[in-house]
Amino acid sequence: MFSIHGLCGLCRGVGRKRPSPESRNEALDSPALETRQDDLDDGEDEELQHLERYQYNPLSANDKIRVFHFQDTKSRLECTIKEIKLSDGGYTALSYEWGSQETPFRMFVRDRDGRALGYIPLTTNLHNALTDLQDTPGLEGKHYWIDQITINQCDNLEKGHQVKLMKDVYGNAFQVITYLGTHAKNMEEEAQALDLLLRIDTHFCPNYKYLDFKSMYEKYFYDLGKLPVQKPPDDTFGNDPAWPALLRIVFGAWLGRLWMVQENILCPNTVMLRGHKQLEWLSIAAIPILFHLQLLPVELLDREVNNLGLRFSPLDNLSPLALTWDARHAQIHRNKARYENFRPLADNLAFYDLLDCENPRDRIFAVLGVSADADVLGIEPDYKIPVHELYTQVSKRILIHGHNLYFLGIVGKQEVGSHPLLLTWAFAGTPQCMVTISSFRPHPYERSDIEFEDNDRTMVIKGHIARKLRFVSEPVNWYKLAKDEKDWIMFYSQIVTLCCLVMKSATNPENSVKALLSALVADYHWALTVSETTFYTWCFCRYLATCLHTWTLGSIERQEPVCDEIRSMISLLHKLFQNDDTIIQVDPWSPITDEEYKVGREMLGRTRIEGRSIAITENEEFCNVTGRAQQDDVIALLAGGELAYVLRAVGDKYQYIGDAYVHEFVDGDAYKDVSPEEVDVEIRII
Secondary structure (H helix, E strand, O other), X not given: OOOOOOOOOOOOOOOOOOOOHHHHHHHHHOOHHHHHHHOOOOOOOHHHHOOOEOOOOOOOOOOXXXXXXXXXXXXXXXXXXXXXXXXXXXXXXXXXOOOOOOOXXXXXXXXXXXXXXXXXXXXXXXXXXXXXXXXXXOOOOOOEEOHHHHOOOOOHHHHHHHHHOHHHHHHOOOEEEEEOOOOOOOHHHHHHHHHHHHHHHHHHHHHHHHOOHHHHHOHHHHOHHHOOOOOOOOOOHHHOOOXXXXXXXXXXXXXXXXXXXXXXXXXXXXXXXXXXXXXXXHHHHHHHHHHHOOOOOHHHHHHHHHHOOOOOOOOOOOHHHHHHHHHHHHHHHOOXXXXXXXXXXXXXXXXXXXXXXXXXXXXXXXXXXXXXXHHHHOOOOOOOOOHHHHXXXXXXXXXXXXXXXXXXXXXXXXXXXXXXXXXXXXXXXOOEOOOOOOOOOOOOOOOOOOEEEOOOOEEEEEEEEEEEEEEEOOOEOXXXXXXXXXXXXXXXXXXXXXXXXXXXHOOOHHHHHHHHHHHHHOOOOOOOOHHHHHHHHHHHHHHHHHHHHHHOOOOHHHHHHHHHHHHHHHHHHHHHOOOOOOOOOOOOOOOOOHHHHHHHHHHXXXXXXXXXXXXXXXXXXXXXXXXXOOOOOEEEEEOOOOOEEEEEEEOOEEEEEEEEEEHHHHHHHHHOOOOHHHHOEEEEEO
């Protein structure tokens, strides 16, 4: 049975040191040919020196895979490969990072009678993993499935077929081992880090069964009182010198791999391997989540983030890990069937957009095994198909199968793809670069009949061109790039500048305050009275002014233009609403009150502006639009769309630019006096 935690189960043992950390690091610094020769030192068989690359025999059936077991050799890696039926299981699968594509190491292959058959080239990371696997005591599995060894990497046809089987490869495995890398050179430092991990796991493990994706982002983040353990073990906990070493272990490459998702979900019996030590999966995965819930001191991450070598702040990319945790949580604690908790492919493409994969086709292939609609969509892994064609066909199938434009909202938030043949309505394989806005159903029809023309290059959909944009602000930078105080200063400054420019562009500033606030929040469920809107806007500006002043204290001249803007904004609000009872008649530059600070912070949390712009239509409506929108773009209401959509005319067709929120169009209000049959036409998007 899979053990969730335990004093004895967290670290399961240390094996003999072969090779030593010193010799392994020396090997990493050696030229490739010298490293390969090192595999044959100590007077090994001369026959191995002249071996050619191992030639795989084709698999005998579509339901067959290869597995291997280690030969009992001390000075080099040797194995024997055999073919088995996938459904037989009984093997251990490895989840690891390929790292560099260079292959300076070898594993030698022998047949059952001991005859040498050839060698398989290995990346450095896999060589380290195999060496640690051989030396780890207590591993129950004898046969292994590892892609670099058991799949013919020179055969794209076989690779495509085996990728199609990945769900069953990991699902049928007796055990999955996620490799966290070899141990640190300083063994004492490594031991202290793992001791700290044990303390954290032992202390917080009562919380684990209460955490799932929804609670991580909603319930417990705001109400930690519902968790059994709400505080660290002691007051000196955050000063433990082992924290940097532990963070390097936890926030390693495994967290950034796209293939990690299905490899860590599909088999309930999954453990971590660090050097020669087995660690419980939950003990490692819990650390980022505990930081997110602020049960661990976040300042530790802030202090070490630059040393971790991450592209993004560790907590900004928590969703993939949280979703992986949730799927495992469902299997273990809620007794759900293995595949019952899977999400559609469209969601997986959005949720895991920041994770890395070497081949752009794997943006899709790597998550098919955990996508609920993979079979219905009929997508076959094929590494020979051009990337733009794959993305186009997958997008078409998702749109047709869904009978709505949900996927179009995902596409609109991605960075613009660099491939010249990518279509504006198709998946681009790039990360999302703007925040999501809430659905508001501007079109009466929730279902759409989407068609395609011009060899699938043109999407045809019924809809209505409702408005043209007369003003569009500069977009606010995507907040996930914010790693330090300077980035947050820039982020806050951009919000201030945006608000000021929008108010200056409004024809009636007094009536525009509520419209601006509504556009910033982009959520029609959050309704305020006129008086509340005034007070919230006032507090929001006061909060931003206070933060900027505090952060730039001593170097205020660097932010002088922004300070002028916010002084102008606060003065305008004070002048407009000086007779309003909700604004206390005090000097607007006096210290911020507790209530103003609380409301201002709440308002900042509600804004949906990262990566987006505020626009004004020719009818003077304020809109929250994609940051790629421009003046003279149009807003379309499309059948099956839960948002409004920004389009750009190209002859008699349109390019899709992104989505938009227009409060005046909520729940089909644009159609209250007219039916879709009267005004909707075929709109062609290329």
